[in-house]
Amino acid sequence: MMLQSSPADPLLKVENLVVEYNVGGKTVHAVSSVSLDIARGETLGLVGESGCGKSTLGRAVLQLRHAQSGKVLFDGNDLTAMRGDALRKMRQRVQLIFQDPIASLNPRRRIGDIVAEPLVISGVKDPEKRKQMVSDVLSAVGLDPGLVMGRLPHEFSGGQCQRICIARALVLNPDFIICDEPVSALDVSIRAQILNLLEEMKARYGLTLLFIAHDLAVVKAVSDRVAVMYLGRLCEVGPSEQLFARPAHPYTALLIEAIPVPDPDMRPAEAVAVGEPPSPIAPPSGCRFRTRCPRADAKCSTEVPELRAVAPGQYAACHHPLI
């Protein structure tokens, strides 16, 4: 199925992507026929509960995970059909930032070498040139190159390690960065610093971002559009403001209601969510959200809802949308 939401000039186009894991002879339906587009210069936020397939989708886009079927078109080239050198070249333009900044840095290597590694792999041979590039990118993320290049990861806090990871992702001047929960492990005060930094870097390097998180307020702070995922499927996608103001999918509405609001007059609505997500090994028939959905009826258990336009630019996969 083609998404009508297609931006005129998508940098990334994911079509009917299916990713499955095999666990003890059983199939985990991690990503089931997901399609989405990201326009050049856009930030698309991707939200959903733990285990819904966000990271799997991100890794499959990067070809770090083999997809059972579907296409990943990056700048017009199908990455799923590319191999060897061609793929490697293309992958230099796409980088990944992880949730756990400390764990994603090699503890025995110096910061200067860690940030230079992508340059070595991509064949920048001149050490002086490499050093200059590393130094530039470290300054760009707010670190003093002279102070940090010679030090080891354990000498840095979580927030500083995330700055280092961002520097490493930027050093090859990529077009596209997948940020997989880049601030989930950070404290509130540091989180705001890193979110601001990502926005700055996006403008400075002309980046396109896929921003994965489970915190909706964080996602809204940086995204132009937001996609909501549930148990391997896309539920809803639309412009951030619009989606938060008028969610069409009952699951989006549930996620919004569950956010704790720092205002004592807003007594939290009791019992917003009904139960927990089912196992992706045996997802419910029809609409996968039906076991927790207050609007579910017979049709929801037999027919898989397709994404349909509910408002300009907003699409929801639901038989009985809220708008």
Place this chain on the structure above:
Amino acid sequence: MTDRALLSVEEVLVDLPTPRGNLRAVDRVNLTVGAGQTLGVVGESGCGKTMLSRAILQLLPKKAKLQGRVMFDGQDLVSLDRESLRKLRGRSLAVVFQDPMTSLNPVLTIGTQLIETLQEHLELDLAAARKRSVELLAAVGIPAPDQRLTQYPHQLSGGMRQRVAIAIALSCEPKLLIADEPTTALDVTIQAQILDLLAREQRRRHMAMILITHDLGVVAGRTDEVAVMYAGRVVERAPTPALFKKMRMPYTEALLAAIPKLDAAPHTVLPAISGRPPDPTRPIKGCSFSPRCRYAVARCHGEKPELTEAETPAHQYACFHPIEMPVAVPA
């Protein structure tokens, strides 16, 4: 207020020896919790929240040095013998940790753990304990509770495990429940359910609760009083509505401002707090927040502000230049 308090923490100080030198994890903290009241303790990671809760529970690391008094239900826990403490902890003083596996035994079934707790502290016979266990699991929202009794913790999701840990903590009808970041490891939807569950059980049992979190949003609608911690100290303390209406401590204000707001437009620059919390083995001479505070003046760098009363004795803050203007509460 103090004479009616169920728990009163008095001048509690926790020192931990580390290779880098002495680490003052908790620095002269005073708190009270009345029967049936909920106190929220808020602060960033490493500010001493867990060490404070462990100091109350008398579960500090062996090498830790504790000073001060912890008066609970008329006795000083600091001077209580181990056996009495053990009895108390299972019975009138209960705890739920961030990681439910801390309180669950991985090799015993859920049923065995619940039933044993009930038998030990309430002296119920097996049949009665079993019946109570099923009721408790149902009360914490576990579907098909009688079937769950035979399951092991690893067979449950994180949210389910936390529900079981809460069921065990509630099993002996404690007077005080300490919940140390009970939802930090969980998804927002599950977090909302667990917090609702705790609030409901707390009201129903007229139990007192200390809800520890790093998220001001979590305490806003769910506590009677809030204590904000920074670098081992309580830096602001107030009844929850008063705190959100008029925060006085610049750190509290900055912490609230740094949270992304749902009603803000995308790509709004967040008012971040510069720098990071101080190294707790290198105490700062003046106000611990002074290196990051945008209101800091010379005095802040040389002298430590004590907790002072604001308009009402219940609202206290540690700052030389408290914020005077009422803070607009974001929706």
